[in-house]
Amino acid sequence: MKFIDSAKIHVESGAGGNGHVSFRREKFVPNGGPDGGNGGKGGDVVLEADPHTNTLLEFNFVKKYKAEDGHHGQKSRKTGKNGKDIIIKIPAGTLVKDIESGDVIVDLANKGDQHVLIKGGWGGKGNSEFANATRQAPRFATDGKPAIEQHLELELKLLANVGIVGFPNAGKSTLISSISAAKPKVADYPFTTLVPNLGVVKFGQYNSFTVADIPGLIEGASEGKGLGIQFLRHVERCQVLLYLLDAASDDPEKEYNTLKNELRKFNPEMLEKAEIIAFSKMDTLIEEQHEEVNSIKINGKTPLKISSVTRLNLDKLTQMLYNTIQANE
Numbered sequence: 001m002k003f004i005d006s007a008k009i010h011v012e013s014g015a016g017g018n019g020h021v022s023f024r025r026e027k028f029v030p031n032g033g034p035d036g037g038n039g040g041k042g043g044d045v046v047l048e049a050d051p052h053t054n055t056l057l058e059f060n061f062v063k064k065y066k067a068e069d070g071h072h073g074q075k076s077r078k079t080g081k082n083g084k085d086i087i088i089k090i091p092a093g094t095l096v097k098d099i100e101s102g103d104v105i106v107d108l109a110n111k112g113d114q115h116v117l118i119k120g121g122w123g124g125k126g127n128s129e130f131a132n133a134t135r136q137a138p139r140f141a142t143d144g145k146p147a148i149e150q151h152l153e154l155e156l157k158l159l160a161n162v163g164i165v166g167f168p169n170a171g172k173s174t175l176i177s178s179i180s181a182a183k184p185k186v187a188d189y190p191f192t193t194l195v196p197n198l199g200v201v202k203f204g205q206y207n208s209f210t211v212a213d214i215p216g217l218i219e220g221a222s223e224g225k226g227l228g229i230q231f232l233r234h235v236e237r238c239q240v241l242l243y244l245l246d247a248a249s250d251d252p253e254k255e256y257n258t259l260k261n262e263l264r265k266f267n268p269e270m271l272e273k274a275e276i277i278a279f280s281k282m283d284t285l286i287e288e289q290h291e292e293v294n295s296i297k298i299n300g301k302t303p304l305k306i307s308s309v310t311r312l313n314l315d316k317l318t319q320m321l322y323n324t325i326q327a328n329e
Helices: 172-179 229-235 252-266 268-272 287-294 314-327
Strands: 006-012 045-050 064-066 086-091 094-098 104-108 114-118 149-156 162-165 197-203 207-213 240-246 274-280
Touching (some): 006 086, 114 149, 162 229, 197 314, 240 314, 252 268, 274 314
Parallel strands (some): 045 086, 162 207
Antiparallel strands (some): 006 149, 045 114, 197 207
């Protein structure tokens, strides 16, 4: 399925039904009183985080959503039927913004969350509502309240426990395919990953956690270079960041600092997340290079050496990730 992480839509609540003007006309009641019913309420616009939806793709084809209008009142004091609500199902992790103001309306972060976005208009009153001792035959009713429209921007942020951050071709897709059931495209050239991939990692008999493979970052990503800013949002929700550095890099510490800087410029709070640093592709190094890599410390830490091909230390990595997630819940 094509991954779409943003969309713009137009929503509209239901208008209230109009009140009715009528009078009783039974055969033996020549001067029957008013009996016009009230209009029904218009339907609400409701957003729901659907556990079975993981893309905003459909919103790029269907852009207008309207709740049902309330029905008009009828004679014999019959109230019009209420309009049906429209429930718009979006992926969990979707941020909903008002396009005109730019304000965030709601963040549906959890599966099953619901939010009443716009209330439907109330129905108008029939003429029977206005009868009293001094006005026994009112010949007027009120209209229902009009519908309310709103233009929205939907922005999906993946929900994952771990975000894998690294330069293009650092081995992120190979790693996620090795530790989970996800099968992202893997090739030996930059920007193989054009969309985020989400994998579920099984740990032990009953435990699991989710990992997001984010398209490779480059310097300037926070300003939109490369695939940059359109995917940085997907690591904002992660509890743990895994910095994956190519063991064969000429300057892995510089790459690490560049990645940190891009995250800082995008959102400084991302630097407060728990982190694990790992060197990937250890299987590509010769023996002398292994000794050199073993001596490297980054940010005062000794990176974990892994290989997704030979599965070197992958079990140890998943243990570290799981323990770090548990410590940061």
